[in-house]
Amino acid sequence: MAADTSALPAPAPPRRRPPWILTYHSVGDPTDDPYGITVSADRLDEQLTRLRRRGLTGVGVSELLRARAAGRRGLVGLTFDDGYADFLDEALPVLLSHGCTATVFVLPGRPGGSNEWDPLGPRKPLLTEEGVLTLAASGIEIGSHGMVHRDLTALSDDDLRRETHGSREALGRLLGEPPAGFCYPYGTVDRRVVESVREAGYAYGCALVPGPLSGPFALPRTHISHADRGARLRAKEVRHRLRHRSGGPGDAG
Known part of the structure; x- marks a missing residue:
């Protein structure tokens, strides 16, 4: 006699592997770069060329x-954190030449300011409100990086709300509609955030590496x-696939 399985819950659908999303910051001269966050325009062009050759x-x-x-x-996510002003003259022309777009995560509490949160420098100017509007008009998605770049996991509930809710409201006023995306400063996140x-x-x-969160x-x-050139770039993609292999081979972007 067959067992009665009518009362058993339906099996959960398999988790999909998260898409491959690349994180950039500043595009310019990488000579003085203590945090390893600056990519030259030529190197960005080289990296995008390799991706495009792979379809x-x-x-x-x-x-x-x-x-x-x-x-x-056949898509890969491109994100640029902090909203550096160099994106306009250095990154945008390269992206457009490859038929690519991106998401730029900006800080509405620091229009035209600088990366004061980086103690080692060098100081880099951030996008003005006019620059943000120029990017949006060029087809670049604008997202929030919080108001002023703070570790959200260390904030009080009120300060956290200002960084998340407040930044969305501020960008909504600037852009005419609120942004869809948020990027956690320093890549750090917890359930409360x-x-x-x-x-x-x-x-x-x-995030960057969200740990147990998904x-x-x-x-x-x-x-x-x-x-990151040919071999290193490919190795980072493989690492992403291995780290998030639960989704199966068809879910890699």
Whole structure:
């Protein structure tokens, strides 16, 4: 006699591997770069050339997530943290020459300011509000990086709300509509921070290595440096696939 399985819960669907999302910061002269966050425009061009030769197109995160939901493949996420002013003259022309777009995560509390949170320097100017609007008009997705670049996991509830809710409201006033994406400063995140981002109305959140957290509000990303050329870039993609292999071979972007 067959066992009655009618009362058993349906098996959970398999988890999908998160998409491959690359993390850039400043694009310019990498000579004085104590944090390893600056990529030259020539090196960015080289990296995108390699991706394009493999049939991959760089896009912003919102487009990447929509494409995955529709079953479209051949895309990789491109993100640029902190909103450095050099994106306009150095990164944007390279992206457009390759038919790519990106998401730039900006700090609405520091328009035209600098990266004062980096004690070792060098000081780099940030986008002005006019620069942010120029990027948006060029087809670049604008997301929030918080108000002023603080470790959100160390903040009080009120300060956390200002960084998540407040930054979305500020960008909404500037852009005419609130941003869909949030990027956690320093890549650090915990459940309380994720919940604040969700409650603020964002559609997704980007981290670096979110640890046990997963899902659209804890998207992992791959840090890209000036040293990443052919073999290193490919190795970072393989590491992403191995680290998030639970999704199966069809879910890699």
